Amino acid sequence: MVTKNAAYRTLTGRSVDLAKLSADERTCLASVVEKYRTHPEWTRFAAWWMKELAKHGVERTSALFRICDDLEARLGIAQGKASPPDYRHYLLALIEERYGSRYQFCKETGVDQGQLSRILAGRADFSLESLAKVLRLLHASLVVQTEAALREAADPDEARRLLEAATR
Amino acid sequence: MVAAIPEARVETWFVIPLVRNSDRRPHDVALWGLLREEVYEVAGGVSGPRRVIALIEDVEPLPGSWRDLATGKPVEDESRKYTVIVAREKLDELRAIMERAANSFDQDEVLFVVQGVDQSVKRDPSKGFLKDDPSGG
Numbered sequence: 001m002v003t004k005n006a007a008y009r010t011l012t013g014r015s016v017d018l019a020k021l022s023a024d025e026r027t028c029l030a031s032v033v034e035k036y037r038t039h040p041e042w043t044r045f046a047a048w049w050m051k052e053l054a055k056h057g058v059e060r061t062s063a064l065f066r067i068c069d070d071l072e073a074r075l076g077i078a079q080g081k082a083s084p085p086d087y088r089h090y091l092l093a094l095i096e097e098r099y100g101s102r103y104q105f106c107k108e109t110g111v112d113q114g115q116l117s118r119i120l121a122g123r124a125d126f127s128l129e130s131l132a133k134v135l136r137l138l139h140a141s142l143v144v145q146t147e148a149a150l151r152e153a154a155d156p157d158e159a160r161r162l163l164e165a166a167t168r
Numbered sequence: 169m170v171a172a173i174p175e176a177r178v179e180t181w182f183v184i185p186l187v188r189n190s191d192r193r194p195h196d197v198a199l200w201g202l203l204r205e206e207v208y209e210v211a212g213g214v215s216g217p218r219r220v221i222a223l224i225e226d227v228e229p230l231p232g233s234w235r236d237l238a239t240g241k242p243v244e245d246e247s248r249k250y251t252v253i254v255a256r257e258k259l260d261e262l263r264a265i266m267e268r269a270a271n272s273f274d275q276d277e278v279l280f281v282v283q284g285v286d287q288s289v290k291r292d293p294s295k296g297f298l299k300d301d302p303s304g305g
Contacts, residue, residue, distance in 0.1 A: 011197070012198070043224055043225060043248055046200075046224050047224040047225065050204075050224070060208055060212065069201045069204070072200070072201075073197040073198070073200070073201065076194075076197050076200065077197055080194065081186055081194055082186075082194045082195055082196070082197035082200065083193060083194045083195065083196050083197060084196075084197065085196055085197055085198045086196055086302075088302035089196070089198045089302065091302075092300070092302060117305035118305060120302035120303070120304075120305055121302070121303055121304060121305030122303060123305070
């Protein structure tokens with residue numbers, strides 16, 4: 001059973017509504033969580049979950065893909081095979097969650113699309129003033145964290161516990 | 169037993185080293201998901217749960233197996249190897265993904281093999297980046 005309003009949050013803060021998973025998807029998720037409990041090696045888990053989802057006939061558009069992708073990412077970070085996402089991915093996730101697209105965000109807020117694009121590409125930087133404006137529009141705050149804290153936030157076991165609790 | 173691949177589809181594989189070429193740091197974890205999304209889109213369509221990525225495996229560092237294009241020195245990098253089954257008419261699209269992946273993953277060259285033939289792609293900044301990679305602007 002999935003508890004009402006249960007949501008899974010990815011590394012970059014995207015929300016995945018677990019209540020929308022079908023019965024088949026929930027069965028598959030239980031199997032993924034079971035596998036995850038064994039602390040699999042990053043690449044082996046990547047290969048495994050894709051096979052498992054195919055075996056269960058899970059569509060690529062399913063939220064389960066996003067969850068598995070996130071679980072895999074957490075393993076990659078924990079095992080030192082990948083770096084945590086940089087701030088641009090958090091920013092894009094927030095923009096897409098709140099506005100649906102970068103285009104819509106820029107249209108509704110007056111932020112210059114070209115400038116945002118140059119910043120994301122690393123060809124320009126935010127002035128403190130424009131950064132403050134963007135954060136205000138997104139109801140977000142800038143937090144300075146150590147890399148160790150970032151890695152801790154990506155803890156695979158924490159994600160597994162959340163999924164176990166939500167699907168119990 | 170390995171299932172036969174229908175003639176209209178071909179087996180390809182490519183290798184992505186786990187570290188960036190310029191600073192030897194591991195890649196931003198999000199790039200691996202973006203790569204998978206693009207490969208699925210080209211090789212699998214949007215709806216099918218078909219096994220388009222037949223295999224993902226680690227490739228251990230092999231001394232001298234890679235050569236730095238700038239220095240000519242051998243490079244030993246742990247890598248990920250993807251085996252992908254793709255329709256023949258989609259090969260150019262898959263190759264285009266490799267070209268963008270070379271930029272996103274900061275690689276001078278991506279080893280790309282189609283039915284046993286080396287079709288590796290070299291870095292070309294004009295080819296752009298993987299979709300949704302912020303580096304593409």
